[in-house]
Amino acid sequence: MRFLTAGESHGPALTVIVDGLPAGVAVDRAALDADLKRRQGGYGRGGRMKIESDQVEVLSGVRHGKTLGSPVSLVIRNRDHENWRDVMSPDPQPPEAKKRRALKHPRPGHADLSGALKYLTDDLRDVLERASARETTARVAAGGLAKALLAAAGVQVRSHVLRIGRAAVGAEPATWDALAAVEESPVRCVDAQAAAAMIAEIDAAKKAGDSVGGVFEVIAREVPPGLGSFAHWDRRLDGRLAQALMSIQAVKAVSLGAGFRGGDTPGSAFHDEILFDDERGLHRPSNRAGGLEGGVTNGEELRAQAVVKPIPTLLIGLRSIDLRTKEPQTASVERSDTCVVPAAGVVGEAMVAWVLADAMLEKFGGDSLTEMLEHLEATRRLWREFLSRRPRPA
């Protein structure tokens, strides 16, 4: 599977083409829109999200609620484009239009300066329009299709917030059931006390004209074992998940399971022992590996965390320069959020779902969902036989 997104932040729309989905995957537009809405929400978002009300239009690849096996193309319109028609016009415009929203003072932490040097432009709008995380709208839509494929195989993906600034949940991993109520929390956090502290962190940052980052976790349940491969570096699923999560704007670190704790924990307290009894069959008393060993899923819950940096557009304005005169200047300010960690978690779900759906198709394959599910069921039968096999007593 692959997907390709296009579109600028204030252009007419974001678009995405998803190729390689089998035929027969149920496409529920309400579910796709619900994910888009979750991406727009979360305490700490700014004015832009009040203007937009993201909805998916399906242009191809879906008929009567099911994928056809042909490329699926989706469009999400930018309502705000109305106010930017001349600035974002594909046609030549009088100089006033270009000047009206030109940005000349690169914002530290944004792609502004690196993009200006890459494309040799001193109007940073040429860069930021595509570098903007508005692009994640298209990713969430593509991820929604991946989630639909996974759901047919019984795999579910959820996310929640572990930390915002100095406020964090306790060390005990959140249970799957606790995640069911996460959307009721304004910061998408399972712990009400920690959530209140997170909100206070965001309020304090906003008041100071500053921003605040944090950590989210994505959890996937009922992931079949055997996805990915240890045979090649680029087939390892841990590496593929890390790349997908790291590619989200503002994500600066990714870990799997107990991840960073591996650096200061002895092996005996880190690895998950392997147990078997007649009642429970194969089981593990802990899941510090986060569902992957050797780059291959092991049948446990998949748990991946990502660190989101404090977003770089700051009302207080960091030191920068005017790219034309090279004189010192305060960095430009574009309408902005204060904290995007809850929303980034929703994007994280989409990226994890995408990688898992891709790996499912690799292992279980098929042009239609029916074929994939039959193959999965047959493999599940083989696993059961494999695990019930024991040598006969002599």
Ligand SMILES: Cc1cc2nc3c(=O)[nH]c(=O)nc-3n(C[C@H](O)[C@H](O)[C@H](O)COP(=O)(O)O)c2cc1C
């Ligand atoms: C959902 C989401 C929304 C974001 N919104 C903003 C924003 O309003 N203002 C801002 O400065 N950065 C925002 N960012 C972060 C920037 O897009 C990102 O830091 C920037 O593109 C540079 O990329 P990098 O941080 O990966 O190096 C957002 C990120 C995400 C995931």
